[in-house]
Amino acid sequence: xxxxxxxxxxxxxxxxxxxxxxxxxxxxxxxxxxxxxxxxxxxxxxxxxxxxxxxxxxxxxxxxxxxxxxxxxxxxxxxxxxxxxxxxxxxxxxxxxxxxxxxxxxxxxxxxxxxxxxxxxxxxxxxxxxxxxxxxxxxxxxxxxxxxxxxxxxxxxxxxxxxxxxxxxxxxxxxxxxxxxxxxxxxxxxxxxxxxxxxxxxxxxxxxxxxxxxxxxxxxxxxxxxxxxxxxxxxxxxxxxxxxxxxxxxxxxxxxxxxxxxxxxxxxxxxxxxxxxxxxxxxxxxxxxxxxxxxxxxxxxxxxxxxxxxxxxxxxxxxxxxxxxxxxxxxxxxxxxxxxxxxxxxxxxxxxxxxxxxxxxxxxxxxxxxxxxxxxxxxxxxx
Numbered sequence: 001x002x003x004x005x006x007x008x009x010x011x012x013x014x015x016x017x018x019x020x021x022x023x024x025x026x027x028x029x030x031x032x033x034x035x036x037x038x039x040x041x042x043x044x045x046x047x048x049x050x051x052x053x054x055x056x057x058x059x060x061x062x063x064x065x066x067x068x069x070x071x072x073x074x075x076x077x078x079x080x081x082x083x084x085x086x087x088x089x090x091x092x093x094x095x096x097x098x099x100x101x102x103x104x105x106x107x108x109x110x111x112x113x114x115x116x117x118x119x120x121x122x123x124x125x126x127x128x129x130x131x132x133x134x135x136x137x138x139x140x141x142x143x144x145x146x147x148x149x150x151x152x153x154x155x156x157x158x159x160x161x162x163x164x165x166x167x168x169x170x171x172x173x174x175x176x177x178x179x180x181x182x183x184x185x186x187x188x189x190x191x192x193x194x195x196x197x198x199x200x201x202x203x204x205x206x207x208x209x210x211x212x213x214x215x216x217x218x219x220x221x222x223x224x225x226x227x228x229x230x231x232x233x234x235x236x237x238x239x240x241x242x243x244x245x246x247x248x249x250x251x252x253x254x255x256x257x258x259x260x261x262x263x264x265x266x267x268x269x270x271x272x273x274x275x276x277x278x279x280x281x282x283x284x285x286x287x288x289x290x291x292x293x294x295x296x297x298x299x300x301x302x303x304x305x306x307x308x309x310x311x312x313x314x315x316x317x318x319x320x321x322x323x324x325x326x327x328x329x330x331x332x333x334x335x336x337x338x339x340x341x342x343x344x345x346x347x348x349x350x351x352x353x354x355x356x357x358x359x360x361x362x363x364x365x366x367x368x369x370x371x372x373x374x375x376x377x378x379x380x381x382x383x
Contacts, residue, residue, distance in 0.1 A: 045149070047075040047141050047220075048124030052114045056132035057086040059265065064095060066135040072142035075099065075128075080118035083108045088132075112240050115216070116231040116354045125223050129216035133265045134161075136217070140261040144220040147255035151193050155225035155252025156245060159261040160184060161218045166265060173266045186212040190256040196249035203246060204302070207310050208285050211242040213254075217262045219245070223356070225252055230353030233291040235343075239284040243291045250298050282317075283336050285310050290343070291352045 049067045053060055060079070067077045079092045080103040092102045103121055105114065119127055126148055128141055144157040160182065165173045184190060187202055203212060213219065219241070229247040232240050248254075289307055293299040342348040 044072075044074045045126060045145070046124040047072065047126045047128055047145060048119075048122030049075055049077045049128045049130055049136075049141070050115075050118040050122055051077065051079045051130045051132055052082070052111075052118045053079055053084065053088050053092070053132040054082040054108075054111070054114065055084045055086045056081075056088045057084075057091060059133035060088050060091055062135055063130055063132050064092060064100065066138075067130060068095070068097060068099065069138050070136065070141045071138050072145060075141060076101070076123060078103065078118055078121050080114055080121060081105060082110070082114040110234070112232045112234045112236060113354070115240070116234070119226065119231055120354075120356060122223075126220055127223060127226065128220045130262075131215065131217045131264075134215075134217040135263040135265075137261045137263075141220070143257050143259075143261060144255070147192060147257065148220065148222060151253065151255065153253045154193060154255040155196065155222050155248045156213075157220045157255035157257065158184075158213050158218050159257040159259060161214060161262040161264045162260045164263050164265045177266065183210075183212050183214045184256070186210055190258070192256060194254045194256060196252050196254045199254055200246055200249045200301075203242075203249075204306060207306070207313060208239070208242065208246070208288055209313075211239070211245070213242070213245045213249075215264055216241050217264060221248065222252075226356045227358050229295070230355055232354075233287060233352045234354065235287040235290070235352055236284050239288050243288045246288075246292060247295065247298070250292075250295070250301070282314065282333055283340055285314060286340060287352070294352060 049070075051060075051063055051067065056063075064077065064079070067075075077097075077100045079089075079100070081089050081092070083105045089102060089104045092100070101121070103117065105117070109117065115129075119129075126145060128136075128144070130136055140159075144159070147157045148154055163177050163180075165177060167173055186206070187194075187199060199212070203210065225248050228251060229244070231244070233243045236243055289302070289310060292302060339348070
């Protein structure tokens, strides 16, 4: 379902709203993508392909193989495993490729913190995310980098993706593909370079129900953008990616490659499927708002009406869940609400976003978090 209001111009047109904080930017609605292969350029930038993992043994080999098969050769691959109980780490280490580093957390740190660890361990000017159960097309890095390289105001590039159902006969998976198979259409026509603030406004007007950009596997991010806005919000469970895309879009242009450059796998063991069954992310849009409000410029643009509408929608949907077949989630939701109130009342001052330091050393010690963000539990890196 589209969250595009009737009568509003598509975000890829010259009618998109310009940003004041980043200067006036004209949309490149007629720009053609470069045809020169980036891998042949002198001084080609380093791209970091980051693969966070947890119990990913059934899929990790395919993911790494797709990263190694990129036709843009100047890249590194970082697998950061969150204390898996299966053979994920051993399988990743079997590759023995000098471009691949494998980090293994000693204890679990949780999904968002592990995603952040993976990014902080990288060295590239650009970060290409790849989830453990997905795959990249061989041209993915090169084509996304073409856009980044040609347009320095672009903070994020994304593309459509193919959807692979592990069980095509599963009715829930088939319904998911029908609903979310094509995400970007909610923005209307997109150009090679689009006004990020206009895209932010579209998602805000839809009360952040819909991720029109997509999952981490379809996104490449400029490192400089991450240094500015911070990393993934550690309080989120389902909208972890969307919240970061929103922060980047508010301050940067957004690139779009119209061809599917990745494959997104749908299966019953995914975090998305688990969250849907348990309702674990019921407060995510509230935590998303808190993450956006951490930036004064975004807080001013949101206004109180957006927050009130989101709270009303959350309470309505939660009420339906509690009187339905999923009422057993009530104890968990009570704890979630208590934790949120502690944060809002100032009793929990841990920051929502870990920071990415400008220092280029692969964040090798993984200790560059803000004061008060919690103890660093450490990770082991392959020699």
